[in-house]
Amino acid sequence: MAVFPYTEKPLGLQANSYPKLNSNLTSNFNCTATENAETSLVLLLMLQARVHVQGHCRTCIRPCSSISISTSPSSQPFSLPIISELIAKQHWSELKTHLKDSNFIAVLHQLFDAGADPVLILRYFSWSQKNFNVTHPLELTCRLLHYLANAKKYSKIRAFLDGFVRNNEKHSNSSIFHMLSMCGNQFCANSVIIDMLVLANVKNMKTRLGFEAFQRAGDYGFKLSVLSCNSLLSALVKENEIGYVEYVYKEMVRRRIEADLFTFSIVINGLCKVGKLNKARDVTNDMKAWGISPNVVTYNTLIDGYCKKGGLGKMHKADAILKEMVANNVRPNEITFNILIDGFCKDENVASAVKVFEEMKQGLKPNVVTYNSLINGLCCNGKLDEACGLWDEMLGLGLKPNIVTYNALINGFCKKKMMKEAKELFDDIMNGGLAPSAITYNTLIDAYCKHGMMEEAYALHNSMLERRVSPNTSTFNCWIACFCRQGNMELARKFLREMEVRGLKADPITYNLLIDALCKEGESRKAERLLNEMFKKGLSPSHVTYNTLMDGYCREGNLKAALNVRLQMEKEGNRANIVTFNVLIKGHCMKGKLKVANELLNEMLEKGLVPNRTTYEIVKEEMMEKGFLPDIEGHLYNISSF
DNA sequence: ATAGGGTTAG
Numbered sequence: 176m177a178v179f180p181y182t183e184k185p186l187g188l189q190a191n192s193y194p195k196l197n198s199n200l201t202s203n204f205n206c207t208a209t210e211n212a213e214t215s216l217v218l219l220l221m222l223q224a225r226v227h228v229q230g231h232c233r234t235c236i237r238p239c240s241s242i243s244i245s246t247s248p249s250s251q252p253f254s255l256p257i258i259s260e261l262i263a264k265q266h267w268s269e270l271k272t273h274l275k276d277s278n279f280i281a282v283l284h285q286l287f288d289a290g291a292d293p294v295l296i297l298r299y300f301s302w303s304q305k306n307f308n309v310t311h312p313l314e315l316t317c318r319l320l321h322y323l324a325n326a327k328k329y330s331k332i333r334a335f336l337d338g339f340v341r342n343n344e345k346h347s348n349s350s351i352f353h354m355l356s357m358c359g360n361q362f363c364a365n366s367v368i369i370d371m372l373v374l375a376n377v378k379n380m381k382t383r384l385g386f387e388a389f390q391r392a393g394d395y396g397f398k399l400s401v402l403s404c405n406s407l408l409s410a411l412v413k414e415n416e417i418g419y420v421e422y423v424y425k426e427m428v429r430r431r432i433e434a435d436l437f438t439f440s441i442v443i444n445g446l447c448k449v450g451k452l453n454k455a456r457d458v459t460n461d462m463k464a465w466g467i468s469p470n471v472v473t474y475n476t477l478i479d480g481y482c483k484k485g486g487l488g489k490m491h492k493a494d495a496i497l498k499e500m501v502a503n504n505v506r507p508n509e510i511t512f513n514i515l516i517d518g519f520c521k522d523e524n525v526a527s528a529v530k531v532f533e534e535m536k537q538g539l540k541p542n543v544v545t546y547n548s549l550i551n552g553l554c555c556n557g558k559l560d561e562a563c564g565l566w567d568e569m570l571g572l573g574l575k576p577n578i579v580t581y582n583a584l585i586n587g588f589c590k591k592k593m594m595k596e597a598k599e600l601f602d603d604i605m606n607g608g609l610a611p612s613a614i615t616y617n618t619l620i621d622a623y624c625k626h627g628m629m630e631e632a633y634a635l636h637n638s639m640l641e642r643r644v645s646p647n648t649s650t651f652n653c654w655i656a657c658f659c660r661q662g663n664m665e666l667a668r669k670f671l672r673e674m675e676v677r678g679l680k681a682d683p684i685t686y687n688l689l690i691d692a693l694c695k696e697g698e699s700r701k702a703e704r705l706l707n708e709m710f711k712k713g714l715s716p717s718h719v720t721y722n723t724l725m726d727g728y729c730r731e732g733n734l735k736a737a738l739n740v741r742l743q744m745e746k747e748g749n750r751a752n753i754v755t756f757n758v759l760i761k762g763h764c765m766k767g768k769l770k771v772a773n774e775l776l777n778e779m780l781e782k783g784l785v786p787n788r789t790t791y792e793i794v795k796e797e798m799m800e801k802g803f804l805p806d807i808e809g810h811l812y813n814i815s816s817f
Numbered sequence: 818a819t820a821g822g823g824t825t826a827g
Contacts, residue, residue: 405818412819440819475820513821547822582823589824617824652825687826719827726827754827 253277255289262299279303283315293326313346317358324364336375348387352395366397374403382410386419393430405437412445420445440473447480455480474500475510482518487783490522513544520552528552547579554587562587582614589622617649624657648679652688659692687719694727702727722754729762737762757789764797773805780807
């Protein structure tokens with residue numbers, strides 16, 4: 176083996192062509208097949224200029240894999256076959272010794288040019304990156320990806336991209352796409368690589384980048400797989416980015432990426448979660464048109480959508496879908512029943528929930544979720560005894576309560592001011608091998624605060640910290656609500672600041688509390704500024720927010736401002752609910768505008784809203800006792816039934 | 818790769 180040492184900077188060679196190359200390096204050449212120095216020099220220059228070296232050694236006709244080049248300060252060269260073997264055997268420390276101060280990028284180039292095994296190159300790539308603590312140029316990364324794609328080493332690409340995406344902060348999608356197309360224009364390889372890039376981004380919680388890559392793939396005409404698109408859609412749904420979900424769905428159709436059952440179910444779920452139920456039905460029809468039948472998951476998703484966002488008569492609509500499902504020979508499962516039971520409970524119709532529960536037992540086994548929904552429903556409707564009965568029933572069936580079960584029942588005791596029993600249940604949690612969650616603590620802290628047991632509340636907060644359960648925004652909301660109730664705004668503000676110091680963000684409930692507090696101080700204008708701040712922060716005000724502010728203006732006698740808030744609320748897609756009407760009716764009564772109040776009452780009834788106890792009290796105290804008989808036809812009887 | 822349960826605000 177002959178060595179051809181050159182003095183520094185031969186023939187105008189720039190020593191800093193590579194970042195690690197020092198000017199005082201001596202470049203050594205080693206051509207195992209020939210002793211032709213000229214050949215070696217040409218090869219080196221080509222490599223330095225990043226010209227791809229291919230073919231054979233000029234004089235010996237050996238493949239160039241037998242030629243190795245190093246830029247090393249010592250006279251010791253490296254040999255490609257040896258390196259290959261060391262990489263293959265993963266003898267890293269030996270490899271390190273062998274390479275000494277060689278330019279690892281030059282080695283990489285050589286491995287590529289020598290047509291080495293792609294998996295071997297990948298190994299060296301990863302090792303050198305880690306060992307020298309550097310990031311290889313994007314060009315080499317893309318070259319490697321192409322190399323692997325051509326060898327159909329897809330699982331290797333997947334794993335590689337996973338690591339790449341996790342650590343990549345330098346390269347934008349734009350440069351990755353650009354470099355990838357520069358390195359090779361095999362269309363299929365590029366499509367496969369980009370497809371896996373989308374997936375890798377999604378899996379690493381970089382949904383935004385995944386979406387961006389999806390968009391760019393469209394610009395480049397790369398065809399993505401339905402699997403990656405579904406993962407992207409699923410992540411977008413979880414992050415509540417339904418606008419993007421609709422976009423991706425439409426794009427898939429346009430790009431002729433064939434949507435499957437999963438695609439449709441995910442999109443339907445996304446639409447349901449934000450209450451776009453009609454659109455969800457449209458997608459259900461789309462899928463049927465494509466010859467794909469909704470399955471139990473699709474139907475469950477739709478039923479759940481109606482249960483949670485169906486508005487008036489939602490349980491009837493949910494029931495209609497159940498019938499449609501059965502008519503299409505799709506059998507309801509435990510989850511279907513759980514959804515319905517929870518729906519009836521949340522609709523304050525526990526009786527129907529229990530009926531569905533009994534029906535379910537005919538052919539299916541209720542599980543812990545079933546019991547949790549029912550226990551919670553009963554607790555929220557004051558039926559603590561029945562809830563306890565179900566607790567015993569589930570234990571009898573060998574079903575183990577989980578933390579959700581505990582939380583629901585603890586909440587039930589709290590609502591009945593049975594704090595001793597609530598605490599006993601709390602202390603029992605650990606016996607079952609469970610741990611209290613933030614919700615457990617929040618429930619109890621809130622209840623102690625509400626019942627004026629401040630010492631107990633503080634103690635629980637401390638125990639929460641000791642057990643390393645992080646207080647969340649809800650925890651602080653409980654405290655802020657507590658101090659607002661006590662009129663101690665200074666302390667409320669202190670906790671708000673403390674919350675923000677801990678990096679916890681105010682949520683819509685925090686804002687409602689602050690808006691309510693300002694309104695009670697007669698500062699409704701300032702409260703409205705907080706409402707606008709919510710929009711700026713991307714938080715959506717709920718009915719409660721608008722109703723609270725409306726109530727504030729009504730108390731101040733500013734009906735015009737209150738009505739404006741209603742307009743804004745409806746513009747934002749929130750329909751007036753029962754509380755809205757109660758607030759406005761009462762506001763108008765207080766100002767003696769009984770005729771307008773009566774019109775509002777009629778409007779409310781026309782909209783099918785069911786008057787509640789508060790409505791009744793307003794009508795009785797503010798209208799009837801003042802000699803005004805509301806003109807609400809047959810509804811007066813219903814109102815009087817309270 | 819798609820579906821279900823628990824806390825805080827009017």
